[in-house]
Amino acid sequence: MTARVGIVTFPGSLDDRDAARAVRLAGGEPVRLWHADGDLAGVDAVVLPGGFSYGDYLRAGAISRFAPMMSSIVDAANGGLPVLGICNGFQILCESHLLAGAMIKNDHLHFVCKDQTLRVENADTAWTHRFDAGQEIVVPLKNQDGQFIADERTLDELEAEGRVVFRYVGGNPNGSRRDIAGITNARGNVVGLMPHPEHAIEPGFGPGVDGLTFFASAISATLATA
């Protein structure tokens, strides 16, 4: 059987097709989901893609959080459904309180677009278990509101509980606290990161194929529990 991975499209999503393609190349079946529906169509995992949903008005991800599809995803995520938020998707997960912290403008105020090295700090989540802990990977990073912040107590908690999943290596590109590029929830099924694994899935296009492992991890995780 094939794992079915939902990709949610919001008004202003940009990387939903790339994410669907990544799921397919990783061996899964992408299922397109629409923000205004509440039906998860029985998917085994969900990806919230990058983009500028609702033009990033109010705050990045703030309005998307109230989409009917997000209510269904919050319930399902609390029940253990693997959810990956990429860039704007990460911002939506923070605004939805599925993940801690928030994103503000990059400290240098510029849009960043570059191949970024990351260290995998937690290789036990639904989306990273096919990496090795400590492994370095390269995926594209492209954002303006990518500075991850949280208060010191929350940061200490994230560190103590191993919930920092990715850290920037070779320089901090946006001022994120403690070089944090991605985090997870306590259960390890919800992961959010600013860089874009869906743009590193094919040789010759982008920096390599490290991104495929995210999707392969979730697909094998859902098949193992099926």
Added chain:
Amino acid sequence: MTTVIVEVMPKPEILDPQGKAVAGALPRLGFSSFASVRQGKRFELEVEGEVTEAVLEQARKAAAEVLSNPVIEDVVSVHVLGSQP
């Protein structure tokens, strides 16, 4: 029409990149009196009819739950336009 004003500012402990950029531009343009700048948001919520305590309470709830993100921002004022903040 009465207007309820909601003002939201970045938390004091959070470096405000936008305010910092504005602060950098001002002296270049000859406005040299300002040591720092913080940039926030002002929402104008129009109310048909009277602003009752219930309406104000709804504005406070919207301010806390939607118009601001408590991780990075504080609601500094919810008041009726023309009244003392």
